[in-house]
Amino acid sequence: xxxxxxxxxxxxxxxxxxxxxxxxxxxxxxxxxxxxxxxxxxxxxxxxxxxxxxxxxxxxxxxxxxxxxxxxxxxxxxxxxxxxxxxxxxxxxxxxxxxxxxxxxxxxxxxxxxxxxxxxxxxxxxxxxxxxxxxxxxxxxxxxxxxxxxxxxxxxxxxxxxxxxxxxxxxxxxxxxxxxxxxxxxxxxxxxxxxxxxxxxxxxxxxxxxxxxxxxxxxxxxxxxxxxxxxxxxxxxxxxxxxxxxxxxxxxxxxxxxxxxxx
Amino acid sequence: xxxxxxxxxxxxxxxxxxxxxxxxxxxxxxxxxxxxxxxxxxxxxxxxxxxxxxxxxxxxxxxxxxxxxxxxxxxxxxxxxxxxxxxxxxxxxxxxxxxxxxxxxxxxxxxxxxxxxxxxxxxxxxxxxxxxxxxxxxxxxxxxxxxxxxxxxxxxxxxxxxxxxxxxxxxxxxxxxxxxxxxxxxxxxxxxxxxxxxxxxxxxxxxxxxxxxxxxxxxxxxxxxxxxxxxxxxxxxxxxxxxxxxxxxxxxxxxxxxxxxxxxxxxxxxxxxxxxxxxxxxxxxxxxxxxxxxxxxxxxxxxxxxxxxxxxxxxxxxxxxxxxxxxxxxxxxxxxxxxxxxxxxxxxxxxxxxxxxxxxxxxxxxxxxxxxxxxxxxxxxxxxxxxxxxxxxxxxxxxxxxxxxxxxxxxxxxxxxxxxxxxxxxxxxxxxxxx
Numbered sequence: 001x002x003x004x005x006x007x008x009x010x011x012x013x014x015x016x017x018x019x020x021x022x023x024x025x026x027x028x029x030x031x032x033x034x035x036x037x038x039x040x041x042x043x044x045x046x047x048x049x050x051x052x053x054x055x056x057x058x059x060x061x062x063x064x065x066x067x068x069x070x071x072x073x074x075x076x077x078x079x080x081x082x083x084x085x086x087x088x089x090x091x092x093x094x095x096x097x098x099x100x101x102x103x104x105x106x107x108x109x110x111x112x113x114x115x116x117x118x119x120x121x122x123x124x125x126x127x128x129x130x131x132x133x134x135x136x137x138x139x140x141x142x143x144x145x146x147x148x149x150x151x152x153x154x155x156x157x158x159x160x161x162x163x164x165x166x167x168x169x170x171x172x173x174x175x176x177x178x179x180x181x182x183x184x185x186x187x188x189x190x191x192x193x194x195x196x197x198x199x200x201x202x203x204x205x206x207x208x209x210x211x212x213x214x215x216x217x218x219x220x221x222x223x224x225x226x227x228x229x230x231x232x233x234x235x236x237x238x239x240x241x242x243x244x245x246x247x248x249x250x251x252x253x254x255x256x257x258x259x260x261x262x263x
Numbered sequence: 264x265x266x267x268x269x270x271x272x273x274x275x276x277x278x279x280x281x282x283x284x285x286x287x288x289x290x291x292x293x294x295x296x297x298x299x300x301x302x303x304x305x306x307x308x309x310x311x312x313x314x315x316x317x318x319x320x321x322x323x324x325x326x327x328x329x330x331x332x333x334x335x336x337x338x339x340x341x342x343x344x345x346x347x348x349x350x351x352x353x354x355x356x357x358x359x360x361x362x363x364x365x366x367x368x369x370x371x372x373x374x375x376x377x378x379x380x381x382x383x384x385x386x387x388x389x390x391x392x393x394x395x396x397x398x399x400x401x402x403x404x405x406x407x408x409x410x411x412x413x414x415x416x417x418x419x420x421x422x423x424x425x426x427x428x429x430x431x432x433x434x435x436x437x438x439x440x441x442x443x444x445x446x447x448x449x450x451x452x453x454x455x456x457x458x459x460x461x462x463x464x465x466x467x468x469x470x471x472x473x474x475x476x477x478x479x480x481x482x483x484x485x486x487x488x489x490x491x492x493x494x495x496x497x498x499x500x501x502x503x504x505x506x507x508x509x510x511x512x513x514x515x516x517x518x519x520x521x522x523x524x525x526x527x528x529x530x531x532x533x534x535x536x537x538x539x540x541x542x543x544x545x546x547x548x549x550x551x552x553x554x555x556x557x558x559x560x561x562x563x564x565x566x567x568x569x570x571x572x573x574x575x576x577x578x579x580x581x582x583x584x585x586x587x588x589x590x591x592x593x594x595x596x597x598x599x600x601x602x603x604x605x606x607x608x609x610x611x612x613x614x615x616x617x618x619x620x621x622x623x624x625x626x627x628x629x630x631x632x633x634x635x636x637x638x639x640x641x642x643x644x645x646x647x648x649x650x651x652x653x654x655x656x657x658x659x660x661x662x663x664x665x666x667x668x669x670x671x672x673x674x675x676x677x678x679x680x681x682x683x684x685x686x687x688x689x690x691x692x693x694x695x696x697x698x
Contacts, residue, residue, distance in 0.1 A: 017400035024386055024397055031388040102380045103401055104360040171308055255312070257363035260356065261278065262311045 005249035010106050018109045018116075025088075025117035040121035041128050044076040051076075055193045064195045064226035070136050074223055075192040075216045077129050078154050081122040082212055083183045085155070088114030089162025090179055093170050097263035107256050108249075111166045115159045122151075133223060143222045143229060150218045153238055157211040160244030167248075167255040170263050191216050197227065204232065211237035211244075267372070268453055268484050269335035269358065274367035276328040276353055276508075279310060327353040328364070329508040335453075335501075340485040342495040342516055344523045345505035346547035351488045352457060354505065355379060358486060359455050373452030373484070376403050380457070382442030387431035391422060391441055394430050398445045412448045420444035435653055447474045453484045458491075472498070490548060490660060492520055493603065524661075534663060539567035541663040548660045551586070555657035556647045557625070558582040561665060569665045573672060574689040577635040581628050583649060585620040586656060592618040593650035594628055599661075601642045606685065607632075610648065638679060638687040640669045 011018070030036045048069055055061045056068030063071035089111040093100070096110045133140070169175035190212045191199075199207045208214055208230075214237030217230045296303075328350045335341050343351045356362045358369060359377030384401040385394050395416055399409040409416075417423050420441045422433070430438060456475070472494055479485060479498060489495055495502065495516060502519025504512040504526065512522035536542045541559040543549055549556075562578040563571045571577055585592060595610025611618060620626050637643065644664050649657040671678055672689055679687070 014400070014403075016404075016406040019406070020397045020400045024389060024393075027393070028386055028388040096384075099384045099401060101356075101361060102383045103377060103403075104375075105401060105403070171311060258312045260362040 005246055005253055006108065007106065011108060014106050014109060017105055018113060021109055021113035022116045025114055026120050029117070037120075037124060040124045044073060044080045044125050045128070047076055047080075048073040051193050061194050062198065064197060064220065064224075066138075066224050066226055067136055070132050070138070070224065071195075071220070071226075072193060073129060073132060074220050075190070077122065077125045078150075078215050078219055079187060079190060079192050079212065080125060081118050082154060082158050082215075083187065084121065085115040085118040085158035086162055086165070087179055087183060088118060089159065090165035090169050091176060092162075093166045093259060094173075094176065094263065097170075100263055101260050107259055108163075108252060111162045111252075112159055115155060115162055118158075119155075129223070138224055140223060141225065146218070146229065147222055150215050150222070150234070153211060153234070153241055154215045156245050157215070157237075157241045160241055160246075160248045163248030163252045164244070167252045170255070170259055186210075186212075195220075195226070196230065196233065205236055208233035208236035209240050211241040213237060266337050267334045268337050269372075269486065270370040271331060271333050271358075272368050272370075274328055274331040274354070274357060274364050274369065275326060276350075276357060276362070277324050277326050277365045279323050280325055326508050328357070330367070331505075331508070331510055332367075333503055333510065333513055335484055335486060337484055338482045339501060340479050340487060340499045342499035342502045342519070343486065343488045343505060344492075344495065344502055344519055345511075347550060348507075349505040350508040351505055352379075353508075355455055355457050355486065355488055371453060374403070375453040375455065376449045376451035377455040378402075378446050378449070378457065379455070381439060381446055385430055385438065385442065388429055390429055391420075391426040391433070392417075394441065395445055398442065399448075402446065402449055403451070404449065408450075416444045416448050419447060443471065443474075447471075451483070453486070454478060455486045456488070458489050490550075490658075492523075492660065496520060496603075535569065537567075539563075539569050543659060543662055546659055546662060548662070549657070550659075551657050554584050554586050555649050556581050556583050556659055556662065559645075559647075559663055561663075569663075571635060571665060571667050573635060573638040573667065573669055573687065575635050577632040579630050579645075581630070581647065582625055583620070583628060584625050585622055587651070588620075588622045589651045590617070590619040591652050592620045593648070593652075593655065594618065595648040596630065597646040597648075598637070599644045599646065600639075600685070601644065601664075603644075606637065634689070636686045636688060637667055638669060638672075638684040640667060640681045642666055 030039055033039065035042065051072045052069045056063065056072070061068075092111045092114055093107070099105075100107065100110075165175055165179070187193075189210055196204075196207065196213060196217045214230060214234035217227070217233055220226045221229045331350075331354065333341075343354060345351050353362070355377070356379070357364050358371075359375070359379065361377070361379075382398065384398055386397060389397065392413075395413065396406065396409055399416075400406065417426060420443075422437050422441050425433060425437065430441070433441070475485070475487075475498055485498075487495070487499060499516040502513065502516040503510055504519050504522050506526060511526060512519055514522075534541050534543065534546060539561045541561075543556055543558055544553065558581065560567060560580045561569055562576075562580070564576050565578065581594075583592075583594065593610055593612060595608065595612075597605045597608035599605045618626075618628070642664050643666070644661045647657070647659045647662045648655050669679055669681065
């Protein structure tokens with residue numbers, strides 16, 4: 001216990017369990033479905049088509065000078081990961097209540113597994129993004145070396161918020177009912193369908209407090225060269241994401257002992 | 264010098280139970296309570312994790328464990344005994360670190376594994392082999408360990424040809440076998456086992472018991488909970504008797520079982536509501552409420568009685584309520600001596616009778632033992648077992664007792680020796696053959 005939010009030593013002892021949980025998530029997600037892993041790209045691609053028609057063509061939202069399709073898809077790849085990881089993590093403990101009431105293991109592996117597992121979908125969607133870049137004639141620059149950092153930030157955000165939400169969802173089922181609605185609202189907070197440059201300069205740093213803002217704008221800047229890399233947004237976002245992660249781990253640790261009794 | 268591996272100190276655990284909410288019977292009252300309900304719910308949900316220490320004995324708090332302390336030494340096999348609701352499972356869950364105690368502490372020295380259920384975390388879409396790995400790691404094994412033991416596990420399970428089939432296509436029996444095979448290959452220093460033995464068929468239970476004996480012989484520490492006193496007696500060295508969350512007795516297993524029987528004797532006395540009529544609904548060994556065997560009536564020569572004589576017409580009737588529609592209900596009973604030695608045990612599979620019983624229906628079964636062959640004076644106990652095609656879903660041990668009173672059968676004034684003649688037949692004769 002004590003002041004250490006995560007017992008790394010214990011987590012390490014159960015690394016094989018973590019590995020198999022991630023692997024189970026990946027393996028069973030599209031079991032007995034016709035399209036299988038194809039579902040990983042259908043969601044962002046169809047959203048892109050709808051957004052391009054509604055926001056690009058009808059509402060004529062500015063897209064920082066690049067075709068709206070690739071503008072929105074570049075945002076949808078990290079966003080789909082984030083929303084999937086967050087939804088998966090927040091529902092994870094309730095889904096694992098059978099395990100939790102019967103066996104001891106570090107509970108933290110449960111919400112972290114879907115956050116990891118969703119990376120597979122992310123990679124597939126990212127390959128499609130590379131193909132689209134090729135089609136629209138974008139070539140990646142040296143800045144691509146920053147991309148792994150952004151991916152880490154994206155995972156940190158999803159797991160930090162995931163820990164908070166899943167620990168709360170065990171006690172308050174409302175979280176589960178609100179989740180899909182909440183994630184949808186968040187999407188309009190993040191610059192998915194519009195560029196961050198539409199936000200007034202004076203609100204820019206407050207806006208950057210949602211870590212996915214930095215991630216999405218970073219993706220666009222690195223891959224599509226819309227703007228210079230938005231270090232201010234990424235910086236603010238990283239701090240907030242870290243706060244989310246650490247406080248989430250503390251909250252999770254505090255609630256952990258009640259899980260088996262109230263799940 | 265044996266060292267202490269499990270040390271439990273002043274352990275207490277409280278739970279909050281649901282209280283009935285007051286309902287409003289006017290429209291405005293109901294409307295008001297709907298509007299207020301989110302606040303009420305929030306308070307109720309918050310109370311799940313917050314206990315106000317001022318209201319220690321509030322109505323909706325129950326103490327599952329009260330100030331429990333004991334020690335287990337290395338290599339010791341300890342049985343936790345108690346009727347349902349005595350706090351056994353709560354104690355195991357705390358030992359297994361699944362739930363935290365409200366107060367007190369547990370000290371564990373050594374790698375611990377708990378087996379409160381077989382097949383935890385089995386995923387129906389994954390194959391048998393994949394589930395071995397998943398379940399094994401959930402139970403605390405590493406991948407390397409499982410790699411090493413994979414062949415043994417597969418061998419033990421006896422499902423090798425289905426190993427690459429998704430578990431959802433397994434029969435329930437195969438699933439249990441596979442799950443137990445994984446659990447049986449755990450090698451912890453301290454093993455905590457709940458009544459996993461209560462599931463599965465007789466053969467499977469025997470296999471489990473055998474495996475547990477092996478574990479015991481390897482000098483590992485085992486904490487074991489079961490209602491099966493015979494299993495307890497053969498496996499455990501020491502016992503702890505729990506009653507209403509408190510330790511009533513602890514000592515060697517024989518004494519603990521005796522203490523348990525004495526302790527439940529008081530309750531047993533309430534079971535017989537009038538001569539020969541036993542209400543089993545609140546029986547201390549009954550696991551299901553309002554289901555299963557509900558009532559038993561005993562007849563000696565067709566008259567309600569609970570005292571019998573050798574060679575009488577022994578009849579008993581039981582009222583049962585099935586938990587599901589079943590055209591192959593299993594009912595069996597065992598008659599045991601007061602020393603727990605079974606002497607008669609049959610079921611309707613043996614006799615070839617088929618019972619078709621609908622869900623929820625209360626049915627009466629009649630069991631006849633004409634010319635009752637037990638000739639020894641004393642108290643006898645009856646166990647019941649009710650099941651369906653796959654499992655015995657209710658076993659009531661020591662459901663009721665009856666007495667045999669021997670008398671001068673041969674009318675010779677020489678009464679049969681009470682130490683002999685557990686069984687006899689009144690037609691037995693001794694004759695000198697004429698040459």
